[in-house]
Structures are given as structure tokens and as C-alpha cells.
Amino acid sequence: xxxxxxxxxxxxxxxxxxxxxxxxxxxxxxxxxxxxxxxxxxxxxxxxxxxxxxxxxxxxxxxxxxxxxxxxxxxxxxxxxxxxxxxxxxxxxxxxxxxxxxxxxxxxxxxxxxxxxxxxxxxxxxxxxxxxxxxxxxxxxxxxxxxxxxxxxxxxxxxxxxxxxxxxxxxxxxxxxxxxxxxxxxxxxxxxxxxxxxxxxxxxxxxxxxxxxxxxxxxxxxxxxxxxxxxxxxxxxxxxxxxxxxxxxxxxxxxxxxxxxxxxxxxxxxxxxxxxxxxxxxxxxxxxxxxxxxxxxxxxxxxxxxxxxx
Amino acid sequence: xxxxxxxxxxxxxxxxxxxxxxxxxxxxxxxxxxxxxxxxxxxxxxxxxxxxxxxxxxxxxxxxxxxxxxxxxxxxxxxxxxxxxxxxxxxxxxxxxxxxxxxxxxxxxxxxxxxxxxxxxxxxxxxxxxxxxxxxxxxxxxxxxxxxxxxxxxxxxxxxxxxxxxxxxxxxxxxxxxxxxxxxxxxxxxxxxxxxxxxxxxxxxxxxxxxxxxxxxxxxxxxxxxxxxxxxxxxxxxxxxxxxxxxxxxxxxxxxxxxxxxxxxxxxxxxxxxxxxxxxxxxxxxxxxxxxxxxxxxxxxxxxxxxxxx
Numbered sequence: 001x002x003x004x005x006x007x008x009x010x011x012x013x014x015x016x017x018x019x020x021x022x023x024x025x026x027x028x029x030x031x032x033x034x035x036x037x038x039x040x041x042x043x044x045x046x047x048x049x050x051x052x053x054x055x056x057x058x059x060x061x062x063x064x065x066x067x068x069x070x071x072x073x074x075x076x077x078x079x080x081x082x083x084x085x086x087x088x089x090x091x092x093x094x095x096x097x098x099x100x101x102x103x104x105x106x107x108x109x110x111x112x113x114x115x116x117x118x119x120x121x122x123x124x125x126x127x128x129x130x131x132x133x134x135x136x137x138x139x140x141x142x143x144x145x146x147x148x149x150x151x152x153x154x155x156x157x158x159x160x161x162x163x164x165x166x167x168x169x170x171x172x173x174x175x176x177x178x179x180x181x182x183x184x185x186x187x188x189x190x191x192x193x194x195x196x197x198x199x200x201x202x203x204x205x206x207x208x209x210x211x212x213x214x215x216x217x218x219x220x221x222x223x224x225x226x227x228x229x230x231x232x233x234x235x236x237x238x239x240x241x242x243x244x245x246x247x248x249x250x251x252x253x254x255x256x257x258x259x260x261x262x263x264x265x266x267x268x269x270x271x272x273x274x275x276x277x278x279x280x281x282x283x284x285x286x287x288x289x290x291x292x293x294x295x296x297x298x299x300x301x302x303x304x305x306x307x308x309x310x
Numbered sequence: 311x312x313x314x315x316x317x318x319x320x321x322x323x324x325x326x327x328x329x330x331x332x333x334x335x336x337x338x339x340x341x342x343x344x345x346x347x348x349x350x351x352x353x354x355x356x357x358x359x360x361x362x363x364x365x366x367x368x369x370x371x372x373x374x375x376x377x378x379x380x381x382x383x384x385x386x387x388x389x390x391x392x393x394x395x396x397x398x399x400x401x402x403x404x405x406x407x408x409x410x411x412x413x414x415x416x417x418x419x420x421x422x423x424x425x426x427x428x429x430x431x432x433x434x435x436x437x438x439x440x441x442x443x444x445x446x447x448x449x450x451x452x453x454x455x456x457x458x459x460x461x462x463x464x465x466x467x468x469x470x471x472x473x474x475x476x477x478x479x480x481x482x483x484x485x486x487x488x489x490x491x492x493x494x495x496x497x498x499x500x501x502x503x504x505x506x507x508x509x510x511x512x513x514x515x516x517x518x519x520x521x522x523x524x525x526x527x528x529x530x531x532x533x534x535x536x537x538x539x540x541x542x543x544x545x546x547x548x549x550x551x552x553x554x555x556x557x558x559x560x561x562x563x564x565x566x567x568x569x570x571x572x573x574x575x576x577x578x579x580x581x582x583x584x585x586x587x588x589x590x591x592x593x594x595x596x597x598x599x600x601x602x603x604x605x606x607x608x609x610x611x612x613x614x615x616x617x618x619x620x
Contacts, residue, residue, distance in 0.1 A: 101528065105527065105534055106503055106508065107501070107503045108503075160502075162504065162543065162551055163543070163544055163545070165548060166543055166544070166548060166549070166550060166551055167550030167551065167552060168504075168506075168550070168551050168552070169505070169506045169509075169550075169551060169552040169553060181505075182505050183551075184504075184505075185502050185503065185504050185551075186502070186503045186504075187500050187501065187502060187503070188501040188502065188503035188507075188536060188537075189499070189500070189501040189536070189561075190497050190499070190500050190501075191417075191497065191498040191499040191500075192470075192495050192496070192497060192498065193416055193417045193418075193495065193496045193497070193498035194472065194478075194494075194495050194496075195479070195491075195492050195494075196478075196479045197498075198416065199479075213562075215562045215565055215566060216566070216571055217415065217565060217566060217569040217571050218411065218569065218571070218584075219584045219616075224415055224565050224569070226498060226499070227498075233472065233473070233476055234473055234476070235473070238475060238476060239476070240476060240477030240478070240479075241472055241476055241477065241478045241479065241493075241495075242477060242478070242479040243479060250561075250562055251499075251560075251561030251562050251564075251565055252523075252525045252560055252561050252562045254561075255525055255527060255534050255561055256525060256526070256527060259527040259528065259534070261526055261527050261528070274528075274529045306529075
């Protein structure tokens with residue numbers, strides 16, 4: 001029973017490659033495949049639209065990519081990049097690109113492999129397994145030449161293992177690799193709290209500025225809310241952690257806002273990001289809370305494909 | 311401007327004590343106070359009901375406490391413990407006990423100090439600053455003698471610092487200590503995802519089993535949902551990571567359920583945890599998803615003060 005199954009390296013699985021540690025080097029795709037790090041030989045991204053992406057081998061095909069170690073800005077597939085890595089057509093959020101969005105929603109980790117000493121799209125120095133990365137955000141923008149480009153921020157995260165003593169569901173038809181990774185837990189969603197977030201939440205008494213529905217969590221009627229950064233923190237958005245860049249939202253509206261399913265116009269109307277229907281107006285206590293229009297514009301521009309004309 | 315303000319060690323602040331590293335030893339409360347680790351001399355818990363708890367010095371006053379290093383089960387204040395640390399009256403979720411619930415909601419970190427070589431409630435070996443801990447959960451239970459006891463699970467977490475280059479709000483009236491900790495970010499809420507969670511969410515197509523409202527996050531109409539463990543994972547609940555212990559919920563209902571604002575009866579009715587009003591019935595696809603009644607009972611028993619008679 002402990003002999004690894006032959007099919008383990010072909011079926012999708014999420015989490016750490018058994019026996020491989022971050023920093024470990026590999027000569028090429030064949031070695032990466034044999035070690036169950038990357039299932040697809042010769043392709044940079046492994047996964048599907050409906051299961052998510054389980055591994056990426058980055059070797060510099062797109063000029064807009066950025067690798068800063070623990071943070072990677074990763075450009076979507078497609079768009080017919082030219083020799084300099086500039087896309088020449090619009091990209092679409094389909095196939096494995098849509099799979100990366102699923103990774104973000106579900107917190108599915110990606111085994112990230114970095115090509116070393118890349119020249120002309122070839123990793124002359126071999127490959128390094130960098131560890132597990134989560135998709136923290138995705139957005140679209142227009143390139144200088146006017147093409148729609150989708151990008152993803154990947155952030156390193158080693159995940160957790162279910163504590164010993166906790167029963168884990170094991171099916172009879174699971175492969176050894178699946179059994180080995182069944183205990184693996186990821187953070188599907190992480191809500192960050194800062195001093196400025198707490199200030200905004202207290203201005204609104206934890207009542208969502210969009211739906212105004214209190215998520216009551218204790219007997220005194222105190223609601224729960226979250227501080228949503230309009231222009232996101234971190235690379236590449238670099239939104240500031242100030243009250244004019246933060247909304248007080250319920251968890252449901254927060255998830256919708258962060259995914260561009262809700263957009264906010266300059267005159268503080270809330271609009272459905274897909275149908276562009278007017279949903280309502282943002283509740284704002286103007287004497288205590290000034291909202292930065294530039295931050296709203298930056299948030300809308302992250303959804304370039306759906307915010308035109310707003 | 312760089313001289314620390316005199317009042318810094320008296321005002322509440324959250325986050326790491328500047329210049330102090332985990333593992334550092336202190337002789338007693340006076341030293342802990344001087345280093346801005348613990349503001350209250352001679353009291354084990356520092357904070358308020360409406361601001362939260364900023365530090366704890368544990369020195370073994372309650373028999374039900376457990377210290378497993380990175381996980382601590384901490385008993386609430388009050389209840390008139392006897393010499394053996396057993397409470398002799400009901401405890402109430404008021405004052406700093408309620409402050410600990412605020413820590414959980416907001417992700418406010420606690421500077422945790424461990425008494426060393428404790429005998430008869432005295433730390434004969436001095437104190438060790440153990441690091442920052444988050445309140446992951448709270449619950450109530452009845453002791454053997456029938457008294458209501460509140461407990462908290464504290465889990466070690468070092469938090470994050472806002473990335474360099476991100477503007478942080480600095481007020482003119484902030485102390486140097488407040489400026490030093492303004493960049494500190496905590497995780498207010500972390501949603502864990504496991505293989506079993508993903509299975510349950512897919513059974514319900516990501517539609518909340520309680521409110522049935524789809525939290526739509528993409529143009530194809532795909533909703534977002536979370537897997538809620540009924541009997542929580544981890545110490546001391548030790549719920550298993552199996553589908554019969556997991557519900558598919560929207561983020562708002564998930565927060566309510568985890569805080570005991572929603573309870574579920576043996577016959578799968580959803581009840582308001584405070585008013586005990588019937589809210590509706592749980593949507594269950596019986597042919598694909600069996601829900602463990604024992605898990606529902608354990609969840610209700612975590613809210614012993616409000617689930618009697620259900």
C-alpha cells in the first residue's frame with residue numbers, strides 16, 4: 001500500500017510536492033514531472049478551468065511579469081505575445097486563466113517553480129522549486145497598445161497541515177499522493193485589519209455601507225464588519241492604508257467588491273459589475289469619512305473589461 | 311521626536327512590544343510594565359470591554375487552562391475560583407472577557423506572557439514573553455459542578471507589517487509607540503479550506519444552506535461560499551475534517567454560525583442563538599450529504615448559555 005501509485009503524477013493535486021523542499025533545484029521539465037512538482041511537460045501552467053491551477057513554471061514569456069521573490073505578478077496566458085513579451089491581442093479570462101481565479105476564491109495553492117538565468121524565454125540555469133503560492137488578487141488593465149491584459153498577484157504561503165489527532169476523510173479510491181495531501185489546509189480568505197480599518201468600521205457602527213444589513217454576532221446586537229481597501233494594499237496597486245481608501249462592508253459585500261462584482265461610481269452609486277445595473281448608493285457619513293475618488297477610479301480600472309463608461 | 315513618550319506604556323496598543331523579542335525573560339510585573347509588554351501591574355489581563363485585550367500574563371489561576379506552546383486554552387476571568395482553580399460561580403461574558411471576544415472579531419493580537427515554574431499560582435521562575443497570540447474561538451460550557459465557564463483558544467501568530475512604500479495614516483496626536491505600531495496588520499478573519507470543505511461546497515453549487523442567497527462573484531454567475539466546520543477543528547473541540555461535519559455557507563451566515571448567533575437543532579431547523587426564534591430550515595441534499603447530529607450537538611453545547619432546551 002505504500003508504493004506510490006503510477007498515476008499519481010498525472011492527476012491534479014494541490015499542496016506541497018512530497019519530499020521536495022523549497023529551494024530544491026531541477027534540471028528541466030522531465031525532472032519536475034518525475035518529482036510530481038509540475039504535471040505538464042513543456043507547458044508553464046498546469047491545471048484546468050474547473051479545478052484550478054496546481055503548478056506554474058515561470059520562464060519569462062511576458063514583459064509585464066514581475067518576480068520579487070515572495071510576491072509575483074503573473075500575466076495570464078494568451079494574447080499572442082510578441083518576441084519582446086508584449087501581448088498583441090486581448091486576453092480572456094477562460095481556461096487556465098479562469099482556473100487561477102478559482103485558486104483565488106478557494107485559496108488553492110500553486111507549486112511555483114522559477115526559471116533561473118532566463119534569456120530569450122529559456123531558463124539556462126535550470127529551475128528552482130520556490131514553494132507554495134496563493135493567488136491574492138486578479139485584475140484587468142489596458143496595455144499601452146490598448147489590449148486587455150489580465151494579471152494575478154501570487155504571494156508565497158506554506159499552508160497548514162490539519163493538527164494530528166483530527167480525523168481526515170479518506171476515500172478508498174484515493175491515490176497515495178492524494179492521501180498524503182488530504183491533511184493540507186489552505187486559507188481561502190484572509191481579512192486584514194489595520195488601525196485605519198478599525199477607525200472606519202467604528203464610524204459606521206459595523207453596518208455595511210452597501211447593503212446596510214447588520215451581521216449580528218452577539219446578544220448585545222453588535223454587528224460584525226470588515227474594512228475593505230478600495231485601492232488594494234500591496235503590489236502592484238500600492239493602495240495606502242488610510243481611512244479615505246477604506247469602506248466598512250459586510251463579508252458578503254466585501255467578497256463581491258473585491259471581485260469586481262460591485263463597482264462604485266464617482267458620485268458614490270453602487271453598480272453591478274456585470275450587468276451595470278444600479279444597485280443603490282453608498283451610505284457615507286460625510287462629516288467623519290471622506291472617500292477618495294481616485295481610489296474608486298483605481299478600483300474600477302482594475303476591472304477594465306466591465307467598468308467602461310462608468 | 312524619537313524619544314519615547316512617557317505615556318506610551320499606559321495607553322492601550324496592539325502589536326509587538328518595540329525592541330522585545332519572543333523568548334525574552336522578565337523578572338516580574340515591574341519589568342514587564344517598563345518594557346511596554348504588559349500595562350497592568352499585578353493583574354493578569356490588560357484591556358477593556360470596548361477596546362479589546364492587549365496583553366495577558368498567564369500564571370495558572372484556573373484549573374481548566376491549558377498551555378501547549380503555540381495553542382493556549384484560556385479561561386475567562388471571574389467565577390470565584392477556589393484554591394485548586396475550580397470556579398465556584400457562573401462566569402459572565404462582560405468586561406475584559408467581552409474584550410477577548412472583540413479580539414476574536416477584529417483579529418486584535420495579544421502580547422502573551424507565560425509564567426515559568428508556576429507553583430500555587432506564583433511564577434517562581436519569572437516570565438517569558440511568548441509572542442503575539444490571536445483569539446481563534448470562544449465558547450461556554452458547564453463544569454462538573456454545573457457552573458457556566460467561558461473559554462478562549464489563543465493561537466500564536468506574528469502578524470504582518472504593511473509593506474514598505476504603502477502610505478499609513480499618521481495622526482499628529484499619536485504617541486511614538488502608536489506610530490511604531492501603526493503599520494501592524496492583523497488577520498481579522500481567516501477562512502480555512504480543506505479537501506472535504508471543497509466537496510461540500512460543490513454539492514450545493516456554493517449556495518448557502520442557511521439563507522440560500524448566492525454571493526455572485528463572476529460574470530458566469532458563479533457564487534462564492536465557505537465551508538463551515540460544525541464541530542470546530544483544533545483544540546479543544548477536535549472536530550474531524552469530514553463532509554458530515556461541514557456546512558456550505560455564505561460568509562455572513564458563516565460568521566453568525568461561528569459566533570453562536572445561529573444554532574441548528576437536531577431536526578435541522580435554524581434558530582436565532584439569542585432570541586431562539588425559528589429562522590428557517592437548513593437546506594440539505596440528503597442523497598449526497600449526511601450531517602452528523604453529534605456535531606450539531608457539540609456546536610450547540612459550545613453555546614451552553616443560549617442553547618438550553620433546543
